Amino acid sequence: MRPVIIVGNVSEDPFAIDVAHSFGQHADLSDIISLKNFANGEFCPRFISDETDLQGIGEKLDGSTVVIVSVNSDAHSRQTLAQRNFLIARAAKDNGAAKVLLVEPDLFYSAQDRGPRLAHGLVQKPRPLADMKKFDGQPFSSLLYAQLLEASGVDGVVTVHNHSASVQDVFRSTFGGDFENLIPAELYAHYLKGSNVVERGKDGENLVLCAPDKGAADFVSTMHGELGLPRAGLCLLTKERSGERHVEIKVAADSPVSLADLAGKDVIVFDDMVRTGSTILKACQALRAGSPRRVIFCVSHFYSSEEGRENMASSAIDEILTLNTLPTILNRDTQGRLRRKLVVLKIEKWISRYLSEYCRLDGTKKEDDFYAVDMSSKNPRWRPSMRP
Helix, strand or coil, X not given: CCCEEEEECCCCCHHHHHHHHHHCCCCCHHHCEEEEECCCCCEEEEECCCCCCXXXXXXXXXXXXXXXXXXXXXXXXXXXXXXXXHHHHHHHHHCCCCEEEEXXXXXXXXXXXXXXXXXCCCCCCCCCHHHHHHCCCCCCHHHHHHHHHHHHCCCEEEEECCCXXXXXXHHHHHCCCCEEEECCHHHHHHHHHHCCCCCCCCCCCCEEXXXXXXXXXXXXXXXXXXXXXXXXXXXXXXXXXXXXXXXXXXXXXXXXXXXXXXXXXXXXXXXXXXXXXXXXXXXXXXXXXXXXXXXXXXXXXECCCHHHHHHHCCCCCCEEEEECCCHXXXXXXXXXXXXXXXXXXXXXXXXXXXXXXXCCCCCCCCCCCCCEEEECCCCCCCCCCCCC
């Protein structure tokens, strides 16, 4: 069996270390790769080998699969992290690696999923001039990132709950189908069914799943199937923009569940990411008009900004469930006052389980212990037995 080597692109990165440990890699990442900078500031990764061994120079990784785990870091910008990915991938290939896989839970440059020309980006409807003008003068950055990764030696990319069909199309095309967008439905379903975050009823009669816009409808439908609660309701919201920052949100005319049907129910709003939180706040405020018992916001990528924390602190949202695709959300200072209602599902074990399946390792099992829960003691649902 060809060896699988897991490395991070930042020294002593906790996320990469936990993925490697869950995978069964016992060596410290710092004993596998040196991530150093020359005196002039240039980054130079080096896979460590016995300096006295003069045999097989440039072939020490012969036949191996190298997995680069790349997540946000307080110490480096996303641009710097991207550059480090390129050089680590090239170091692996220049030293004999058979395959390089990039694991980037929050895929860089996904917000820049279109360019100024008609052919720059996959969209469901014909692009009006106003949409192309938004990108006038800018690069089609997600395509460039994919191309640079490929040119550096990356053979495949794994991400989590990517929101852009255009980005997914770019990466699948660039990597010949070796692109995986992991959908965390089983994570959310397992936690929602095994915790006391909601009162769902025997068959889901007390629960309503909500899509804040059309883009989230497919994932909400997936969640409904994953939960296996046939009587859980589905609520679809619609939003209309009358300006760059002004959005009106209401229950869609074709929603299976009306506003009046929410009375006394627990409502879970699902989305892939939140930045400022202004739109989600308005969505939850619109749902509050139906007198639900609780409103839970469930989001995969939580960008914790000052504006976002202020919006999410609103009493319209009872609790927030997210993933650590952006690991800084685990920091209590980053959480701020949101720590009273924030729950983070740590996905390192889930990622390592996928890697075992990807590498076709024997003995891969889908057990209940495939994520960890991180919750501040300030959260009313916290218990002393709870540990990350």
